[in-house]
Amino acid sequence: MKTTEPSLTGLKNLKSRIKYIREKMDELKIDAYFIYYLPNVSYLTGFRGSSGFVIVTHNKSYFITDSRYEEESKKEIEEEFEILIHKGLTQTLKKARFMRYIKRIGFEKDWMPYGVYKNFEKELNKKFVPCEDIVRKIRIHKNDSEIEKIKKAQRINEKIFEEIIDIIKPDKVREIDLAAEIEYKIKKSGGEVPFPPIVATGSNSALPHAKPGKRIIKNNKPLKIDMGVKYKGFCSDMTRTIWIGKKPSQEFIKIYQIVLDAQNKAIESIKIGMEAKEVDGIARKHIEEKGYGKFFGHGLGHGIGIEVHELPALSPLSKDKIEEGMVFTIEPGIYLPNRFGVRIEDLVCIKNREKFVITKTTKNLIKI
Template identity: 30%
Template sequence: MNDALDTAVYAARRDRLRERLAAAGHEALLVSHAANRFYLSGFELHDPQCNETAGYLCVAANGRDALFTDARYRDAALRLWPARDLCIYGAGRFASIADFLKDRGIARLGFEPTALSFDTHAKLAEHIDLFPVPQAVEPLRLIKDADEIARMRRSAVVNHAVMARLPEVLVPGRTEAQAAWEIEKLFRELGASELAFSSIVGVDANAALPHAIPGETVIRDECLVLVDVGGRRDDYCSDQTRTVWVGNNPPERFVTLLDRVKRAQTAVLDRLRPGLSFREAYGLAREVFVREGVAERFTHSLGHGIGLETHEGPSLNPTSEGVLEPGMVVTVEPGLYYPEWGGARWEHMALITADGCETL
């Protein structure tokens, strides 16, 4: 991992959020979503697991922000956060949080409704007045700054290097699961700190499962393999998909399938630009498939935003609201799927520029 961002960068991000809170008349927001917490503070990108938390960040309209965590993270927190603004809670977690905030003049606390569990909300609400503040931080994360873009470029470079070595990974006799393990090792050897998500490796009919779990299906000579993988470098994710034929004699149906998918992706990349709506971007790919009479085989969105998380805003789907803006990074991954024999997807990450897009 590269050096952490200067604490001033995180402070500036909190100031932007603070402006949004003040404009809405909110006293404070409790940030519980791990990626949002990290984006605003640099503290712990991951929670230990889905039923545990590394802590909470409170961004206050009065400027008295606070970080809450337990004793396991004390030293890590103090590397980023002044002791006067740090609350180390114990068994009485929720009473400690409420008391700490009330001492700072905060009586009502907003929360992220998609990130705070029902149980946590109920326990905290016993001690302080809570109200939902949806989508407070996520709009700030849509536009990547220059440092974020540089990190994402480096992350994409690792992914391209992994994809370049697929011929030595996808060898007859190796199972999907074994290929996925070789891919994971490559990511780490090439500079990733971890996978961005569990690798997808699907052989033949398994490739028709968009989120196929690598299993014991064996790669054979003359077979189709879909690989969708990503890594994390310098905190930021990559995500790419390739579909290949192992062997020298791909059947016509595979050649046609892959050609359609690639042409759909090209149709999108050629026209991605600021001002294009999310649903229009999706429509560019679908138009290609409609002309070919296979649109019913395109069963998912065109793509998604990517950054600190593999899947973040915006979503490029037929019902999504909003338009592309410079600094957004999205995936473009049209696919076609035939459960009887296989599927194909081809994916690039695209940075929206001032007048178009750049493939990362």
């Protein structure tokens, strides 16, 4: 008899998420599920350290870390989990009473290294079963509290962006200086830096993921800034391309408008149940019709949450659909090699079956 897949959109709290994991364990015929990937561990437990694991059995859930995080664990870890402090992970698991009743242990096949998996299997004398990343699927759908954290992260992001704009002095500031200032302000605000900021001027802006260098930010050049903030474990992400000077070139104005129109058309089209690749296609079609299709080489957007890149993927090959509780970016771009690039990136959320744009920073061309 075919089983019905539980609705992921209804998993709004930890108990329902653990229940879903156990239902998947039944389907996979495993006695426990070993969560090795740290962002998944953090998502379920609230842990913010650098070394921790979760094992979910049919009766109980365990969080395992070392003595460095013993005190933090008492404060951070959700009550659902029994905390185990190890002095050697394999030895601790060998001695753990709950392991006596476990024969088959599932694990995230995309994250646990092959050597680690084979060593666990040998040392613990258990069958380790490669499985899909169950938690990553749950993470797609955010509850109200998680959405509020993303919004707060974006509000901090926007405030810092405004401060950064105010300190740009043409011919006096380098890309790396501005990137360092962004990171400093994020940390000073109480947030974390989820990814190195992209600060790219002139022809460097034509590189989608340019690394800030010693290039001086000069007048009559574009400047692309891609930055994010992590707040209480959840990320934001925003890109703006601005013009240094009061009179942008006609070509830059033209490209900027094409990118902006592509983004607006994509956002306007979004509705629940829509194929993510269809949203990508709407922006991509507009850019192609304007003759710049070959200069838009990446996907339109990505999910955001505990990590800055999550599901859903909004790209031509995506198999995802737009669903309740999703938060994702919409970030079309045109990159003209050795000349300049333009990208505009906003965060969009699906809540109560409606879409809304989280990002509030203006998309009107900023000129300094």
